Structures are given as structure tokens and as C-alpha cells.
Amino acid sequence: xxxxxxxxxxxxxxxxxxxxxxxxxxxxxxxxxxxxxxxxxxxxxxxxxxxxxxxxxxxxxxxxxxxxxxxxxxxxxxxxxxxxxxxxxxxxxxxxxxxxxxxxxxxxxxxxxxxxxxxxxxxxxxxxxxxxxxxxxxxxxxxxxxxxxxxxxxxxxxxxxxxxxxxxxxxxxxxxxxxxxxxxxxxxxxxxxxxxxxxxxxxxxxxxxxxxxxxxxxxxxxxxxxxxxxxxxxxxxxxxxxxxxxxxxxxxxxxxxxxxxxxxxxxxxxxxxxxxxxxxxxxxxxxxxxxxxxxxxxxxxxxxxxxxxx
Amino acid sequence: xxxxxxxxxxxxxxxxxxxxxxxxxxxxxxxxxxxxxxxxxxxxxxxxxxxxxxxxxxxx
Numbered sequence: 001x002x003x004x005x006x007x008x009x010x011x012x013x014x015x016x017x018x019x020x021x022x023x024x025x026x027x028x029x030x031x032x033x034x035x036x037x038x039x040x041x042x043x044x045x046x047x048x049x050x051x052x053x054x055x056x057x058x059x060x061x062x063x064x065x066x067x068x069x070x071x072x073x074x075x076x077x078x079x080x081x082x083x084x085x086x087x088x089x090x091x092x093x094x095x096x097x098x099x100x101x102x103x104x105x106x107x108x109x110x111x112x113x114x115x116x117x118x119x120x121x122x123x124x125x126x127x128x129x130x131x132x133x134x135x136x137x138x139x140x141x142x143x144x145x146x147x148x149x150x151x152x153x154x155x156x157x158x159x160x161x162x163x164x165x166x167x168x169x170x171x172x173x174x175x176x177x178x179x180x181x182x183x184x185x186x187x188x189x190x191x192x193x194x195x196x197x198x199x200x201x202x203x204x205x206x207x208x209x210x211x212x213x214x215x216x217x218x219x220x221x222x223x224x225x226x227x228x229x230x231x232x233x234x235x236x237x238x239x240x241x242x243x244x245x246x247x248x249x250x251x252x253x254x255x256x257x258x259x260x261x262x263x264x265x266x267x268x269x270x271x272x273x274x275x276x277x278x279x280x281x282x283x284x285x286x287x288x289x290x291x292x293x294x295x296x297x298x299x300x301x302x303x304x305x306x307x308x309x310x
Numbered sequence: 311x312x313x314x315x316x317x318x319x320x321x322x323x324x325x326x327x328x329x330x331x332x333x334x335x336x337x338x339x340x341x342x343x344x345x346x347x348x349x350x351x352x353x354x355x356x357x358x359x360x361x362x363x364x365x366x367x368x369x370x
Contacts, residue, residue, distance in 0.1 A: 084343030143342040150342075162339060179336050260333040267340055 025140075026054040026231065027149055028206035028218035030157065033059035034140055038066050041126075044136035048221040048229035049145065061120040061152055063113065065139040068125035070109045075099060080271040085143060088271055095122075098147060105130055113144055119151040146222055149206075150267050154275030158208035159282050162265040164188045164224070165205040165217050165234075169196030173217040173234030174307065175205060176295070177265045178242035185226045186299045187242060192228065194304060202228040207236060209282070213289050238291050238310065241265075245296025248306045258292035259283045 022035035023043060031054065036043055043065065045053060076091035089097045096119070100111040110130045115122035124139045131137065140148070146160075153159055163177040164184040168191075176187045188202035200217065203224030210216045219230035241253065241261050253261070262283045269275035297303040338344070 080341075082341045082343035083338070084341075086343065146342055179334075179339055257331060257333070260331075264333045264335050264340075267342060270341075 024054045024056060024059055025049060025052045025145075025221075026056065027052050027145075027220055028153075028158065028160075028208060029233075030061070030149065030152055031056055031059040032140075032145075032148065033057075033062040034065060035062065036065040036139075041065060041067065042134070042136045044138055046138045046141070048223055048227070049138065049140075051229060052221050052231050061148070062122075063140070063148070064123045065137075066123060066125055067128040068112070069129075070112055070125060070127040072107070075112075086147065093117075096151075098144065100144065111139070111144070113148070115148075115151075118155055119148060142222065146204075146220075146267075149220075151269060151272075151275070153206065153208075154269040154272060154278055156278055158206055159262075159279050160204055160206045160220070160267055161262065162203065162267070163205050164202045164228075165200045165219070166191045167198045167200060167232065167234035168308075169194070171234065172237035173200070174237060175207075175217060175239045176242050177239060177262065179265060182242040183244055183297065183299070184242065185224055187297070187303070188224075188226050188228050190299065190301060190304050192226075193301075198230060198232055198234075199226075199228040200230045200232055200234065202226040207282075207286065209285070210235075215286060215290060236290055238293070239286075240293055240295040240307070243294065243296050245298065247296065248298060248303050249296045250306070250310070251294040251296070253292045253294055255284070255287045255292075258287040262286070262292075 021037060021043070022033060023045060024034075025032045025045075034043065075089035075097045077089060078087065079090050079096075080088040085100055085102060087099045089099065091097060094117040096115045098113040098115075099109045101107060101109045108127060110127050111124060113122060113124040124144065126137065126139060150160060161175070161177055162179060163175050164187055165173060165175045166188070167173055176184055178184055185202050188199050191197050192199055200219035201223055204220040204222040206218045206220055208216050208218065215236040216233050217236045218233045221229055223229040239258070259280070263280065266279060268279055295303070295307070
């Protein structure tokens with residue numbers, strides 16, 4: 001694959017095309033491969049996903065991309081309706097199909113992604129008439145890329161949270177969890193100005209268990225308003241649940257509340273009982289290993305100072 | 311042994327009545343139903359939104 005990383009880092013606005021018939025992404029240590037045997041399909045990567053390109057060829061999961069003429073074919077048993085872009089179906093072969101449609105293009109799906117039972121193999125079909133002839137395509141375009149990773153994580157690999165996260169100048173990973181409006185972007189911008197600090201993401205972080213009961217946090221391509229995204233990682237040292245306040249204040253949380261609040265800021269596979277079990281156990285173990293507190297804060301540097309003393 | 315039992319008694323936490331606390335879920339954020347950012351590489355070169363118009367399905 002002819003990718004110059006320096007150029008990728010310098011400009012994430014232009015798509016990066018792949019001369020080879022595939023590309024690989026590494027997100028949270030999970031290697032995803034996208035391939036196509038169709039010479040007319042120009043594969044590329046858009047946005048912050050370019051930062052997650054890897055040359056490694058040994059992958060955890062692989063999707064093949066192809067053109068199709070998608071119709072209202074039988075997709076299997078309906079499992080979940082997101083209420084917007086995607087629906088999930090279960091096939092007779094125990095596989096899954098994600099169906100993507102948008103009101104702008106009508107009822108017909110613009111994309112189908114079929115997976116095997118554990119989401120490690122599959123194919124993504126794009127409805128050819130909806131796409132321009134010479135268009136550079138990223139068939140994993142959001143939300144398929146994130147949904148794919150979420151289903152892989154729910155199978156014993158980890159969990160993703162709606163949060164921002166930093167690696168401070170001492171190398172410690174600090175997580176700021178909260179739903180929209182809680183202050184994730186504000187907190188990211190406060191830390192962005194601090195020397196030696198790396199913002200791993202202003203909106204999505206993946207957590208995974210590593211050896212000796214430790215946890216690692218990873219940046220993801222799915223940034224928020226501040227567009228801060230990094231493929232880096234850090235050992236998780238503390239979790240703060242954000243809320244705007246009239247003063248800077250820390251409150252200890254008991255494990256039950258911490259677990260519930262982690263769950264409310266995660267992206268559970270509601271259609272998968274085993275995945276839900278794993279996610280809840282993961283949060284239970286996480287809250288026994290990592291301190292969890294609520295942080296009420298005012299958007300000033302004093303909040304950073306308070307956390308530095310923590 | 312008696313001393314240990316005495317210490318355990320002293321360490322026992324006072325009874326606290328269980329309190330039901332509700333944590334709000336936001337399904338529209340949790341299910342990734344909408345576009346995260348406007349127009350990137352989707353159909354008709356403009357993401358999943360109408361060409362030239364505002365993204366109609368942008369979400370968190």
C-alpha cells in the first residue's frame with residue numbers, strides 16, 4: 001500500500017487512496033482489513049481514520065468490498081433497528097447483516113454488510129447506482145466501522161465509551177466520561193494547551209484489559225466537535241464523570257453508580273445477550289481496579305490543576 | 311479470638327437504607343443511528359445528506 005505517513009498526518013481532509021486492493025486499520029490494537037477484488041472500486045480512507053492505517057497484514061477481522069444492486073431481499077430475522085441509518089438482521093447461517101439506508105436516497109439500502117457469527121469475516125456491498133463512477137470510497141464509512149469494532153469488542157475484547165481522554169505528561173491515561181453536553185470537548189481543549197499532554201480523543205475511547213489487572217485506553221477515529229483523534233494509547237489511571245458545575249469539585253462514586261454511569265455512556269450491543277453480559281462484567285471489574293469520581297468543573301485551567309493534584 | 315470479633319463489630323458499617331438512583335440513558339447517542347460528522351465519503355459524494363444542504367442525520 002503506497003501510503004506516506006507524514007502526508008497522512010499533515011492532511012486528513014483529502015481521501016488517501018490505496019494502490020493495492022486493500023487496506024488495514026489498527027484501532028485499539030484490533031487489526032481490521034478491507035479488501036476488494038473489483039478493479040473498478042477505488043478504495044480510500046477518509047478523515048481521522050487515515051491516522052489508523054497500518055502496514056500490518058495479520059488481521060483480526062476482514063471485510064471484502066464489492067458493488068451490488070441492492071434490493072429488498074430477505075435479510076433474515078430483524079434483530080435491532082437503530083431508528084435511523086442502520087438495522088441489524090440475523091441470518092439462518094448464524095451470521096449478521098447490517099442494512100444502511102438514508103431518507104435522502106429512499107427506502108433502498110445504499111450499503112449492506114454481511115458478517116459471520118463472530119464478526120471476523122464478511123463482505124460489504126455498495127449499491128452501485130448511488131455512487132459516482134470515479135469516487136474514492138471508504139466502504140467502512142461511519143457508522144459501519146464503529147459498529148464493526150463494537151461487535152468485536154463485545155466478544156471479550158473490551159468496551160468503547162462516550163468520553164474524551166488524555167495521556168498526561170507522566171504517561172497516565174485519564175478518562176473524562178459523559179454524554180453530549182457534559183463537557184468532553186471543553187475538557188479536551190483545556191488539556192490541549194498543556195505541554196507534554198496528548199489528547200487521545202475528544203469523544204470516543206476504547207478500553208481493554210491488559211495483564212496484571214491493568215487497563216489500557218486507546219484513541220479512536222471517531223472524534224467530536226474539537227476533531228481531536230490519536231491512534232496512541234495509555235495505561236488507564238483514573239475515570240472522571242463530567243458535569244458542568246459552579247465550582248471545581250470531586251465526588252467519590254460507589255462501584256454500583258460508577259458501573260451504571262459507564263454503561264449509560266457506552267455503546268452496548270443490545271441485541272446480543274452474551275455481549276451485554278461481557279460488557280457489564282467488564283465494567284464491574286474495571287470499577288474495582290480504577291478509581292472513579294464525579295468531576296463538577298468550571299471551564300477554566302483551575303480544573304486541570306485540581307486533577308494534577310489527584 | 312474475642313478481640314478479633316470485637317474489632318469486626320467496630321468495623322461494621324452502619325446500616326444505610328438502599329436508595330434507588332436513576333442514571334439517564336440516551337438511546338440516540340448509544341446506538342450510533344446517525345451520521346457523526348457531515349458529508350464525508352458516502353453516496354453521491356456528499357455523505358448521507360443532501361448535496362449542498364445541511365446534514366439531516368448528524369448525531370453524536
